[in-house]
Amino acid sequence: xxxxxxxxxxxxxxxxxxxxxxxxxxxxxxxxxxxxxxxxxxxxxxxxxxxxxxxxxxxxxxxxxxxxxxxxxxxxxxxxxxxxxxxxxxxxxxxxxxxxxxxxxxxxxxxxxxxxxxxxxxxxxxxxxxxxxxxxxxxxxxxxxxxxxxxxxxxxxxxxxxxxxxxxxxxxxxxxxxxxxxxxxxxxxxxxxxxxxxxxxxxxxxxxxxxxxxxxxxxxxxxxxxxxxxxxxxxxxxxxxxxxxxxxxxxxxxxxxxxxxxxxxxxxxxxxxxxxxxxxxxxxxxxxxxxxxxxxxxxxxxxxxxxxxxxxxxxxxxxxxxxxxxxxxxxxxxxxxxxxxxxxxxxxxxxxxxxxxxxxxxxxxxxxxxxxxxxxxxxxxxxxxxxxxxxxxxxxxxxxxxxxxxxxxxxxxxxxxxxxxxxxxxxxxxxxxxxxxxxxxxxxxxxxxxxxxxxxxxxxxxxxxxxxxxxxxxxxxxxxxxxxxxxxxxxxxxxxxxxxxxxxxxxxxxxxxxxxxxxxxxxxxxxxxxxxxxxxxx
Amino acid sequence: xxxxxxxxxxxxxxxxxxxxxxxxxxxxxxxxxxxxxxxxxxxxxxxxxxxxxxxxxxxxxxxxxxxxxxxxxxxxxxxxxxxxxxxxxxxxxxxxxxxxxxxxxxxxxxxxxxxxxxxxxxxxxxxxxxxxxxxxxxxxxxxxxxxxxxxxxxxxxxxxxxxxxxxxxxxxxxxxxxxxxxxxxxxxxxxxxxxxxxxxxxxxxxxxxxxxxxxxxxxxxxxxxxxxxxxxxxxxxxxxxxxxxxxxxxxxxxxxxxxxxxxxxxxxxxxxxxxxxxxxxxxxxxxxxxxxxxxxxxxxxxxxxxxxxxxxxx
Numbered sequence: 001x002x003x004x005x006x007x008x009x010x011x012x013x014x015x016x017x018x019x020x021x022x023x024x025x026x027x028x029x030x031x032x033x034x035x036x037x038x039x040x041x042x043x044x045x046x047x048x049x050x051x052x053x054x055x056x057x058x059x060x061x062x063x064x065x066x067x068x069x070x071x072x073x074x075x076x077x078x079x080x081x082x083x084x085x086x087x088x089x090x091x092x093x094x095x096x097x098x099x100x101x102x103x104x105x106x107x108x109x110x111x112x113x114x115x116x117x118x119x120x121x122x123x124x125x126x127x128x129x130x131x132x133x134x135x136x137x138x139x140x141x142x143x144x145x146x147x148x149x150x151x152x153x154x155x156x157x158x159x160x161x162x163x164x165x166x167x168x169x170x171x172x173x174x175x176x177x178x179x180x181x182x183x184x185x186x187x188x189x190x191x192x193x194x195x196x197x198x199x200x201x202x203x204x205x206x207x208x209x210x211x212x213x214x215x216x217x218x219x220x221x222x223x224x225x226x227x228x229x230x231x232x233x234x235x236x237x238x239x240x241x242x243x244x245x246x247x248x249x250x251x252x253x254x255x256x257x258x259x260x261x262x263x264x265x266x267x268x269x270x271x272x273x274x275x276x277x278x279x280x281x282x283x284x285x286x287x288x289x290x291x292x293x294x295x296x297x298x299x300x301x302x303x304x305x306x307x308x309x310x311x312x313x314x315x316x317x318x319x320x321x322x323x324x325x326x327x328x329x330x331x332x333x334x335x336x337x338x339x340x341x342x343x344x345x346x347x348x349x350x351x352x353x354x355x356x357x358x359x360x361x362x363x364x365x366x367x368x369x370x371x372x373x374x375x376x377x378x379x380x381x382x383x384x385x386x387x388x389x390x391x392x393x394x395x396x397x398x399x400x401x402x403x404x405x406x407x408x409x410x411x412x413x414x415x416x417x418x419x420x421x422x423x424x425x426x427x428x429x430x431x432x433x434x435x436x437x438x439x440x441x442x443x444x445x446x447x448x449x450x451x452x453x454x455x456x457x458x459x460x461x462x463x464x465x466x467x468x469x470x471x472x473x474x475x476x477x478x479x480x481x482x483x484x485x486x487x488x489x490x491x492x493x494x495x496x497x498x499x500x501x502x503x504x505x506x507x508x509x510x511x512x513x514x515x516x517x518x519x520x521x522x523x524x525x526x527x528x529x530x531x532x533x534x535x536x537x538x
Numbered sequence: 539x540x541x542x543x544x545x546x547x548x549x550x551x552x553x554x555x556x557x558x559x560x561x562x563x564x565x566x567x568x569x570x571x572x573x574x575x576x577x578x579x580x581x582x583x584x585x586x587x588x589x590x591x592x593x594x595x596x597x598x599x600x601x602x603x604x605x606x607x608x609x610x611x612x613x614x615x616x617x618x619x620x621x622x623x624x625x626x627x628x629x630x631x632x633x634x635x636x637x638x639x640x641x642x643x644x645x646x647x648x649x650x651x652x653x654x655x656x657x658x659x660x661x662x663x664x665x666x667x668x669x670x671x672x673x674x675x676x677x678x679x680x681x682x683x684x685x686x687x688x689x690x691x692x693x694x695x696x697x698x699x700x701x702x703x704x705x706x707x708x709x710x711x712x713x714x715x716x717x718x719x720x721x722x723x724x725x726x727x728x729x730x731x732x733x734x735x736x737x738x739x740x741x742x743x744x745x746x747x748x749x750x751x752x753x754x755x756x757x758x759x760x761x762x763x764x765x766x767x768x769x770x771x772x773x774x775x776x777x778x779x780x781x782x783x784x785x786x787x788x789x790x791x792x793x794x795x796x797x798x799x800x801x802x803x804x805x806x807x808x809x810x811x812x813x814x815x816x817x818x819x820x821x822x823x824x825x826x827x828x829x830x831x832x833x834x835x836x837x838x839x840x841x842x843x844x845x846x847x848x849x850x851x852x
Contacts, residue, residue: 184628276670277669278669280631280667281636281667282637286634286637286638286641287638292638296627380623383625384683385642386590386591387621388642389611389612389614532593
């Protein structure tokens with residue numbers, strides 16, 4: 001067997017859990033959204049109403065993509081198209097960095113290069129892995145759509161667009177892995193690039209021009225500058241175009257070629273961008289376990305914060321248009337009404353749903369902060385802190401307090417931003433969105449506390465428990481009410497117990513229960529953590 | 539002499555693996571104690587128990603007369619720890635981590651005393667504190683930990699293979715630091731190491747552990763008595779029988795006119811008149827090195843392992 005084949009087998013062996021997880025998440029998303037749409041937007045009339053509304057609402061177009069008719073297939077693509085594009089983009093960027101820069105940084109590449117394998121073999125193995133992974137993406141995507149009841153040819157086009165978009169982002173990851181000397185930096189730039197390409201696609205969709213009947217939207221030129229946009233423009237189930245996927249393939253080949261040239265011209269282990277030197281001594285701010293946990297987490301907290309605030313601003317923009325047009329349309333009112341749980345006007349329900357989504361984004365930040373405790377423990381950096389005069393309890397409390405304070409600040413900012421952008425609808429909304437947004441804090445705290453408890457009791461499962469809790473929260477929170485799930489299933493997520501608008505009738509009793517649960521879980525976790533062995537990776 | 543570390547019958551199980559199996563270890567105040575053993579013998583596990591990071595399954599472990607489990611933080615104010623495999627935060631610079639660890643140990647990093655110590659150590663270890671920890675080699679990560687440990691005075695230093703990854707010049711700097719601390723501060727040091735010359739040069743007493751138990755413990759002089767001294771010389775016109783006739787001689791061998799044998803270390807002086815009578819030339823008497831002591835225990839293990847393997851081979 002050639003060196004490249006050995007390397008490829010070894011890479012597949014390393015990824016045999018993570019790759020299937022991505023594929024299964026993608027397939028389930030397809031099935032889930034298809035089921036949700038089948039039970040909610042099941043009539044032509046309802047779809048027509050929603051498409052007409054979306055066609056004149058730039059915010060909705062930006063978030064979902066441009067509709068092309070009212071067929072179930074196109075409606076499905078509008079609902080899930082850019083989400084799937086983002087999913088395969090993240091999967092591929094991380095995959096590329098994991099097999100290039102991360103290996104190189106850990107010294108594994110160096111070890112391999114001293115064997116019969118040369119750089120060429122490494123490149124061939126990496127690119128083969130990319131092709132295999134994305135053939136898997138395409139097949140899983142297409143099969144899931146067929147299984148959900150969509151037409152086969154259109155589903156194959158969907159698979160093709162996902163696979164080609166995936167390859168383009170794999171190449172983006174390869175390029176950043178060559179430029180930066182750490183996998184952390186390469187991943188961060190990869191995520192930023194995904195965000196930028198998504199914004200370009202969203203801008204293209206938002207600036208689209210609607211047809212006279214209001215059922216078709218032709219996107220603005222910006223959409224042709226983003227692989228996510230190219231994917232959407234294959235228009236599965238409607239036009240079934242194959243050639244936009246070729247644009248993604250061309251980009252993939254071009255970026256991969258640049259990456260190979262860069263790789264050949266540099267030293268193993270080096271990047272094009274050298275790491276900047278740091279401070280020779282610590283600033284007076286870095287002096288305890290709390291400031292350390294902030295220092296380690298600030299970049300990701302700020303990242304989540306940008307996401308939450310942008311989401312809040314979008315709510316403002318979207319809410320204004322909604323208020324202008326939706327409430328006059330009874331069909332759409334009904335559809336939106338089904339997304340919420342409480343009473344109130346459509347507009348109020350909408351605000352409630354959106355604030356719950358912001359709560360989820362902030363929960364993501366809180367969960368990640370709690371997970372960081374396990375990452376610190378696994379990499380043995382917790383050990384050198386715990387071997388100083390810092391007690392275990394102080395170390396643990398630092399992370400808990402950081403998560404709570406950061407969540408409160410993010411929720412406050414999001415509430416203010418959403419309220420401020422709705423001020424020209426109704427000035428009183430500022431106080432309402434702020435109060436309701438802050439009332440998400442106990443639910444966020446429960447997510448964080450569940451993760452902390454996992455860390456204290458089953459440390460090796462912390463990361464899995466945290467992300468599963470988050471995933472369940474997102475799925476039930478975003479699509480749960482579309483699905484006619486039994487009440488008790490919907491009640492599992494903490495966000496189901498937060499107060500809903502209107503504020504004058506809001507029920508805050510759930511907030512107290514959630515607070516009590518969060519505090520109890522955090523106390524149990526703290527006590528359990530003090531009583532267990534510190535276990536590093538392995 | 540006050541006992542700083544007092545371990546009796548210490549047990550630690552990880553699932554089905556018995557990592558420590560009745561370990562005894564005693565370190566007195568002001569003592570530099572060598573802690574030796576092959577990989578996987580349980581040295582790091584013992585240290586993690588002493589730091590209160592893991593809980594003993596049985597037996598007792600006391601540091602400064604108190605159990606480290608549960609209230610380790612108070613003990614840690616008096617302890618400096620250097621792990622064997624130093625993990626650092628890749629985004630922080632070496633200098634930041636040194637200061638952070640000093641502050642976490644309760645030191646005021648604003649004092650001239652701290653700054654002077656830190657500057658001296660950074661200089662002695664030829665360390666660049668501005669680089670991000672992610673770019674440091676193993677040796678440089680080790681330096682961060684060593685500088686952080688020595689920059690704040692402690693009553694007890696727990697050093698787990700502290701020189702792994704350091705070059706010989708840096709090893710010498712390390713040895714000098716340890717000697718200075720031992721001489722001037724009266725601090726105690728537990729030094730886990732594989733580098734026997736280092737232990738021989740620095741340690742007052744040594745404990746050798748194997749498979750979770752202490753197999754030897756005592757001063758180097760004590761331990762030397764347990765092994766034989768090697769003697770070799772050249773001599774014309776004597777026969778092997780007259781060499782064998784000397785008191786306390788074992789393992790006699792002749793290789794191109796040179797006689798080799800071993801003798802119990804306690805019997806060396808009794809042997810000397812006999813050697814004089816044989817008119818020996820170019821005589822060498824080599825006292826047992828720690829390496830030989832250590833290999834004796836390794837040797838047992840190798841034999842034991844072979845014994846285990848044989849039935850399978852048949």
